[in-house]
Amino acid sequence: MALTPARTMPGVLELLPLDQIAFQRMLDTIRRNYERFGFLPIETPVIEYSDVLLTKTGGETERQVYFVQSTGALGAAEKGGVPELALRFDLTVPLARYVAEHEHDLSFPFRRYQMQRVYRGERAQRGRFREFYQCDIDVIGKDSLSVRYDAEIPAVIYSVFRDLAIGPFTIQLNNRKLMRGYFENLGIADPERQMLVLREVDKLDKRGPDYVRDTLTGEAFGLSAEAAAKILGFVQVRSTSVAEAFDKLDALGTGSDTFEQGRAELKEVLGLIRDFGVPETHFALNLSIARGLDYYTGTVYETTLNDHPGIGSICSGGRYENLAGQYTKSHLPGVGISIGLTRLYWQLRDAGLVSTAESTVDALVTQMDAAQMPTYLAVAGELRNAGIATEVVLEGGKLGKQFKYADRAGIRFVLVIGEDEIAKGVVTVKDLRREDQFEVSRADLVKALRVELAQAEIGR
Amino acid sequence: MALTPARTMPGVLELLPLDQIAFQRMLDTIRRNYERFGFLPIETPVIEYSDVLLTKTGGETERQVYFVQSTGALGAAEKGGVPELALRFDLTVPLARYVAEHEHDLSFPFRRYQMQRVYRGERAQRGRFREFYQCDIDVIGKDSLSVRYDAEIPAVIYSVFRDLAIGPFTIQLNNRKLMRGYFENLGIADPERQMLVLREVDKLDKRGPDYVRDTLTGEAFGLSAEAAAKILGFVQVRSTSVAEAFDKLDALGTGSDTFEQGRAELKEVLGLIRDFGVPETHFALNLSIARGLDYYTGTVYETTLNDHPGIGSICSGGRYENLAGQYTKSHLPGVGISIGLTRLYWQLRDAGLVSTAESTVDALVTQMDAAQMPTYLAVAGELRNAGIATEVVLEGGKLGKQFKYADRAGIRFVLVIGEDEIAKGVVTVKDLRREDQFEVSRADLVKALRVELAQAEIGR
Known part of the structure; x- marks a missing residue:
């Protein structure tokens, strides 16, 4: 009999046992901390109905979805568009579906953690994974959710990364209302246009301030040099303590209601993070953070390793206005974060920050x-x-x-x-x-x- | 905007948080015991190449496979047969692929545990799952593997189900060589025909002895009444202690080399299980056990709950001659078992044997x-x-x-x-x-x- 070559597809991370133990220990540490903060576990099926998964998204995500067909259903897709089933590409859409489906059996605020694998049909490329773990927490309110929960999330992040012991890190915060309000002050009132500006600003770290300034004053945006300078000044605001953060926020001048609301939220959140016991060395204002996703509406977070900025954000998230509008009329605001553990583990191993574990066998x-x-x-x-x-x-x-x-x-x-x-x-x-x-x-x-x-x- | 109904496909078990905690505790208990016996964790990707998954199997399994296609690959299947990718339908084929692929990085005997979900395109039916957890252990030898490992597996099963505390249970053992040898004695020498007889015998519990006797003496098999009676006598052998098991095995008379080898193995395994500290109340000879899968060659196991025989086997497996012949020329004998936890949990909950857990929040x-x-x-x-x-x-x-x-x-x-x-x-x-x-x-x-x-x- 001819042998079939034993191999896996590109973009998956399959580990030898001692590496798997190291990975499992990271999962266990994350789980322990999530549970300590009172988050409850859920697991959702890998396979969801395509129409459930793809209600909201479009573009990139839809192009990366893996569709699923049982043998009997093969070819049926050609008749009626996309196949009926698909693999989840994140844990947020399944969470929205879960909360909408089980709404009457859940207690709110609903605090859930979920640590499962997700699937994306990425192009094969070093460091890009088609199958990877996400370790998410979210707090979902019914009708409303106090901004205090926005301060609890960094406390969890701090606790997780302290225990993971992969070196010093900083949780960086911004607020989308503050950003939007600041832009409104500069005459950029159209939400669509704000989003475009934010997208340019998001390139600051990668492309540098000159590139962003040129783009903003160029044909596409046509901002004045003064407005562009103000935006660049804004996004370069950082803090090293709560007091400094307050000073820098105050120095931004007065603004629209949205702006003032954002500033008030940020101040409350920063103060509470300290009350949660997070050392001031481990969290900071960073007004450049916008987050790619369009649905964040308030606090946004990124977390970086101080000694390895090249790794980028190792834990990101934020506050959103309504989790599950595509499935239910209930208004479900929430706040949450995600750790992409497969990529993080791979990067840490690459940087020599995690090594093969000792055996679980004593x-x-x-x-x-x-x-x-x-x-x-x-x-x-x-x-x-x-x-x-x-x-x-x-x-x-x-x-x-x-x-x-x-x-x-x-x-x-x-x-x-x-x-x-x-x-x-x-x-x-x-x-x-x-x-x-x-x-x-x-x-x-x-x-x-x-x-x-x-x-x-x-x-x- | 019209709402999309929030729902999951039939055949998946999605739990509310407190049930998820109960399920997670069972997973943790199984993991703890697997680790205590020195098994090492591995995880494999959910998606495998179709040609890797489908080398060995055929028929039922192939019809139940879920194929996977990224958006770009949709429709490509029509050109060249089945899609390139599929979801694993068990953990044994991925284990075979894993061991063949990483053979030179593994230490043998390779003792691995794996607790992940598998996928089968079953027809929607109560108690049939399309997505379910398997919790497997296997010991894989290189070239050879002592029959003593066949005795270790029941020790692990005992330890797991003792800790799961779901009531009294019995690990039941048989040996395929003993069976085959016994049939050879009765003139049923053709392996193909033995397999067919074994399949009929496998129906004993469901259809009763009369049905099996009639089938064996009927047109399809044409066995003598004496041969059929001997087979029925054989498969009804049970024991309640090691001493009784030895007596009943001795009472089977002498037989072919295969038969004697099977008897010797069974005796060694039964004696060693006792040395492993498993109480004699918890394991027994049961010569009716054949196991559906064709690849078991020696010891076979099933485990049943004494008070809930209707649930059927809650943990099954056995000894196989060669794990990965489709991928490698290395000879890799092994022995292992699988717990289908999703179905077990569902049945236990149905029978009132597990309840909603207390919260993980203290x-x-x-x-x-x-x-x-x-x-x-x-x-x-x-x-x-x-x-x-x-x-x-x-x-x-x-x-x-x-x-x-x-x-x-x-x-x-x-x-x-x-x-x-x-x-x-x-x-x-x-x-x-x-x-x-x-x-x-x-x-x-x-x-x-x-x-x-x-x-x-x-x-x-």
């Missing part, structure tokens, strides 16, 4: 003598019952080979129980990490390994 | 006075830092409404910090589960809640 019971198998199994059972992940060598073979296996597999403790040990009622423990070994009585084995593992946990 | 800090927000946030921060999942009411509103929210959301502790409490430096804790309340100083709050939560953990 101990390997070697096989000196197959006749002693009942003893080996009993020892392994004791360890497992104590929560120590243990593998037993069932296949046999030379002891050297068994040690090599443990070493390669990243297992820390190798247990040897030979004739001598059995006669003395002890176990020889080789600690491959410390390159050390000790003898311990069977009765004290669990305790001894627990102590060592607890120390490793503290040191982690 | 405490709600109410809002008596918005001016005290910094205090509320500080208290919540202290609780969260101590690992106590805490939500703060940021929206305000009447206290009664806040309590109602906690009650409906399944949050156990409601914390009240009003003027009195602030003056006295205390917190009033209402325990909604015990319908009790107590006052505790701010300094002792964390300790008090920890004690209560630890007691709840023990009682769970």
Whole structure:
């Protein structure tokens, strides 16, 4: 029989077990923090009805959707447009559908977290993923949602990235009302045109101020040099403390109602973030942040690693006016963020900030003598019952080979129980990490390994 | 704008948050036990190349595959047969592809667990799922794999279902060699014909012995009444202890090499399962088990709930000769099992064996006075830092409404910090589960809640 080459499509990140463990630990850390802040888990199906998924979007997203057809439905698409089913491309649209569908069974404010994979038919390219994890939280209000929730989100972000321990980071905030109001002051009142200006401004980091100034004063926008300068001054506002943020916000002068509302919101949010216990070193005003998505209406967030600005935002989101207008007449304002963990993990690994994990297997019971198998199994059972992940060598073979296996597999403790040990009622423990070994009585084995593992946990 | 009805396709199980928590706890329990036995995690992409997925299978599976096409590729299938991409329909084929693809980076025996969703284009029907979780473990050897691993698998099954605490269960074992050998003795030597007989025998539980006897002695098989009786006697062998199993296996008489090999394997496996510490009440010989899949070659397992035989097997699998012959020339024997958790959860809930979980949120800090927000946030921060999942009411509103929210959301502790409490430096804790309340100083709050939560953990 001819062999089929074993391969996966480009744009997926498939990991070897020890890398998978490292990835899983990041997922667990995120989940733990989301739960600590009182967010509830949901999972939605990967496959949604196409008309549900594609109500709102258009353009780029629609071109990137993966459609799904069961064998019987193949070809049916040609008759009536797009196939009936598609894979979700984010977790926000499924959340909107979920909240609209289960509205009467949910308590509001509805605080949900969701950590699942999403699918986009991206062109194959380094660092572009067609399948990737998103780890989202959102708080959804019914009719209204206090701006205080906008301050809770950065507290969660802080807690997550503190625990992920991938280096210093800054949560950067802006407010779309402040931006819009500021533009109105400059005579850019048309929302469509504001959006276009915001899109140009969004290129500031990539293209630089000269490019943006030229575009804004050029034919397409026709702004005065003064207006362009004011916009560029605005978007370059940064802060290093809450007091400085307040000063800089005050220095922007007075403005329209929208502007004043945005400023008031930003001030309240900045003050509350501090009350939430987030150190002032870890959040800042950044008036250049606009976020690509059109539906953010108030606070917007980006988070960057101080030492790796090139990685870009590792956690973004904001406040939106109405989550599920396409599915329900209920008014559902919300605020949320998303961590694209697959890309983040890939970038961190690339930058040497995460490495292959130690194995989840703590101990390997070697096989000196197959006749002693009942003893080996009993020892392994004791360890497992104590929560120590243990593998037993069932296949046999030379002891050297068994040690090599443990070493390669990243297992820390190798247990040897030979004739001598059995006669003395002890176990020889080789600690491959410390390159050390000790003898311990069977009765004290669990305790001894627990102590060592607890120390490793503290040191982690 | 016309509203799009918010809905999901039939055959998916989407849960409300408290049910999702119950489901997640089951996933966590399974994961913990898989890890305790030294299995390593992997995850594979949902989307695989169609030619990789469909090398081996045919018939039913192929008809149930969901094909995937990005927008640009729509219609391309009509030109060249099936689309290039498809969703995995199990975790075994992706495992085979994974091991073949990463063979040189893996240590053997390769012990992996994988808990992900799979997709089948089933007809819409109660209890039939188009998207469902499989929780698999497999041990894959290179060239060979000791039959001792066949005994480890039931030890894992025992550990998982003991911890899931869904009632008494029995792991039932058979061996395909024993079966085949027994049939050879009866003159049914052709493997094809054996398979057909096994398929009939597999209907014993559903159709009863008379139906099977009639079929075997009828035109299609033409077996003698004696042969049919022997087969029926064979498949009705059960045991209640290892000693009884040995006796019943010995009573089968002598047979071909294959038969003797099967008997020897079964005896070794049964003895070792006991050495692994599995109580004899929880595993048994059941010579009717054949398993539908054609590729099992030795030990086969099914697990049933003693009090709910109607649910059928909740965990099945077995030993196979060669995992990945379609992708690699390496000989990779293995043994493994799968838990179809979505269906199991659904059945357990249907039978009243799992209920909605308590919330993952332990405490709600109410809002008596918005001016005290910094205090509320500080208290919540202290609780969260101590690992106590805490939500703060940021929206305000009447206290009664806040309590109602906690009650409906399944949050156990409601914390009240009003003027009195602030003056006295205390917190009033209402325990909604015990319908009790107590006052505790701010300094002792964390300790008090920890004690209560630890007691709840023990009682769970």
